[in-house]
Amino acid sequence: MDSKTKAKKKFFKGNAFLYIGFVITAAMLAMIIVSFFWTPFNPTEMDTAAKMAGPSSVHLLGTDNLGRDILSRIMKGAGTTFLISVCVVAIGCVCGIIIGSLCGYFGGIADAILTRVCDTITAFPAILLALVIISITGGGTMNVIIVLGILFIPSFARIVRSEYARCRNLNYIESARLMGASSFRIIFVHILPNTMAVLLPAITIGFNNAVLSEASMSFLGIGVKPPAASLGSMLRDAQTYLRNTPWYAISTGIAIALLILGFSLLSEGLQQAARREE
Numbered sequence: 001m002d003s004k005t006k007a008k009k010k011f012f013k014g015n016a017f018l019y020i021g022f023v024i025t026a027a028m029l030a031m032i033i034v035s036f037f038w039t040p041f042n043p044t045e046m047d048t049a050a051k052m053a054g055p056s057s058v059h060l061l062g063t064d065n066l067g068r069d070i071l072s073r074i075m076k077g078a079g080t081t082f083l084i085s086v087c088v089v090a091i092g093c094v095c096g097i098i099i100g101s102l103c104g105y106f107g108g109i110a111d112a113i114l115t116r117v118c119d120t121i122t123a124f125p126a127i128l129l130a131l132v133i134i135s136i137t138g139g140g141t142m143n144v145i146i147v148l149g150i151l152f153i154p155s156f157a158r159i160v161r162s163e164y165a166r167c168r169n170l171n172y173i174e175s176a177r178l179m180g181a182s183s184f185r186i187i188f189v190h191i192l193p194n195t196m197a198v199l200l201p202a203i204t205i206g207f208n209n210a211v212l213s214e215a216s217m218s219f220l221g222i223g224v225k226p227p228a229a230s231l232g233s234m235l236r237d238a239q240t241y242l243r244n245t246p247w248y249a250i251s252t253g254i255a256i257a258l259l260i261l262g263f264s265l266l267s268e269g270l271q272q273a274a275r276r277e278e
Helices: 003-012 016-035 070-106 109-122 126-137 141-167 171-178 183-219 231-239 246-277
Strands: none
Touching: 016 070, 016 246, 070 109, 070 141, 070 183, 070 231, 070 246, 109 126, 109 141, 126 141, 126 183, 141 183, 171 183, 183 231, 183 246, 231 246
16 A cells, blocks of 8 residues: 555544545535536426426436426536635635735735725625625626625635734744745745635635525525526525425425535535644
C-alpha cells in the first residue's frame, strides 16, 4: 500500500461526517452533471393523459399535475438551484474577499464605512431584503443571482476583514514588509491562505443559505420562471396536491434536504480533519 493510499485512509478514518458528506455530495453532483446531458424524459414535456401518475417502472417518482416526469424535473431543478447557489456564493465570496481584505489590512475611513454598511445590511434578514428587492426589480434567474450575490457580500467581507485585522501586525507579516514585499503580495499571498480556516465554513454556510434563498423565492413565484425546473417552484406546485399525491412534495423536499445536508456534513468533516492535522 503506497503512502497516498495510507494518507487517504487516515484522512477518512474515524470521520463519519466527512465520509457521509462526501458520499451524499458526490451523488448529488453526479446527478446534476448527468442532467446536463440526459434525463429520463423531457422535463418540460407535458402529457395530460399521465398527469399525477404514481411511481412506476416508467416514471420512477411519478408525474406532476401537467404530466411531466418528476425525476427528470428534480434532476434539472437540482442543477438549476446548484448553479444559482454557486454563482451567488462566488459573487459574495470574491467581492467580500476583495473588500474585506483591503479594509482589514489598511483600516482607516474605508474600514469604518464598511463596518457601518455591513451592520446596517445584516440588521435585516437577507431573504426578506431579497424578496423586497426582487419583487421591485422583477424575478428571473439573473436578478436572483445578482441580488442574492450582493446581499451575501457583507457576511464574507466581515469575516475576511476580521482575519486581516488580526494578521496584519503579526511577526511574519512584519518580516515580509522588511523584506520589501508589496502590499498586494502581503494581502493575497501571505495573509489570504491563512484565512481559509474560517472562510471555507463560511462558504459552505453561504451555499446552504443560497440554496434555501433560491428555493424560497421560486416557491413564492419570484425566482426561476416556468417552464424551467426549480426545486422551490416544484415544491410550491406540490403543496396543492399534498393530500392525494404526497410523493411529489416528498421527493422534491428530500432533494433540497440532501443538497444542503451533503455540504454541511462535508464542511464539518473537513474542519474535523483540519483540527486533527494541527
